[in-house]
Amino acid sequence: MKFIASDFDGTLLNEKGMISERNIKAINKAQSKGIQFAAATGRSYDAAIKPLKHAGINCPIIALNGATIYDENHHLIDSIPMDRETCKKILAVSQDAHLYIEFFTSDGIYSSSREQFAEVLEDIMKSANPDVTREEVETQVNQRFQNEKIQFIDDYRKLINHNDIQIFKMLCSSLNPDNLEMVYEQLKNESDIAITSSGHINLEFNHPNAQKGMALERLAKQMNISMEDVMAMGDNLNDKSMLERAGRGVAMENAAEEILSLCNYKTKTNEEDGVAYAIEEMLEEMKQGNEPAPEKF
Known part of the structure; x- marks a missing residue:
């Protein structure tokens, strides 16, 4: 895996709307190994950036279900408005x-x-x-x-x-x-x-082209990363398009039934640091040689 994308509510955030210490450490560890990270949310950019800043995580943000994409420097790089x-x-x-x-x-x-x-x-x-x-x-x-x-x-x-x-x-x-x-x-x-x-x-x-999966695909392409090398995590129906496209789609234990049945990989709930658990599991597989390590950017 070379790129990790995580949904926000019900996935990366706990019930207090915060990113746990274990999730932060897991994301930092993945980034230190050259793996890219992005948040993908139905929230607006303004609502998404605050918990990320509080956690000290700097990353691209796919907002409004893929209607807008911001880079790690907080610049709007893509948008798809509705008719x-x-x-x-x-x-x-x-x-x-x-x-x-x-x-x-x-x-x-x-x-x-x-x-x-x-x-x-x-x-x-x-x-x-x-x-x-x-x-x-x-x-x-x-x-x-x-x-x-x-x-x-x-x-x-x-x-x-x-x-x-x-x-x-x-x-x-x-x-x-x-x-x-x-x-x-x-x-x-x-x-x-x-x-x-x-x-x-x-x-x-x-807009039909403003979906998380399509936005994630566009962002990965800009980084010259194949979707086969992307791990996506989510819990609800607005995550379906990116979980379907990612090489490794991970459903939260608290996910909707349709999402649980869609994904080959499962992790713990958002209250049990499920994002960290999924990242740690993936990194361990890479360490054991089941997955190639990415080149650092």
Whole structure:
């Protein structure tokens, strides 16, 4: 293996949104042996860079499911925006189903209101922990607004029609699975939309060419690395395209069933340093001669 790519939430990050010490040490060890590392996430670049900086990890970032790619010097090197008519189509169907909607754009994130975001987050947190307090919800809301540039708009059509702003991803959420299924069924056969998910309460919409696997392939090609020499790790459906393309696709123990059945390699959960475990296992195989060591860059 010459290149490692890791998903973020549910994979590299623990439940506190941090990268564990063991994961950091494993990544540093791989990099010291000349193996490249990249983060691949559905998050925006602004939300992804903070935990990486805190961990002292400098690497390329595939953000927004592959719609944007940043190099290790924090420069945007590739982007694939969505078609505006496609965005209008998704918006209409999602609003009819009463989904909460966010637009991820070249000008930050747009939402309908801070209050609606807080209500959605409170519902999500209470579904996992019924005893969560309003103060804890507010802390999470404030953290989100510190991590990312979020603006509010009363009519999303104004945003879609703004020619100076590119739209890279739409995120639609609901605690009602029937509403999500209704939207999925209406849009699943549209050739101009890639639909994935990073959890059971959301749908994520991108340009068909803006997927983690395609972005990872483009990034590897720039490094003159074959996808056969790439190890990718993930846990959810928006990781599927890169796990399929990588020579070594690794599913987290906490992964969705479809991801677990897809991958030939499995590792521990994100709470048990699964990323470190997978890297250590791969490095041990290389040490024993089952895999060739990469040339240092």
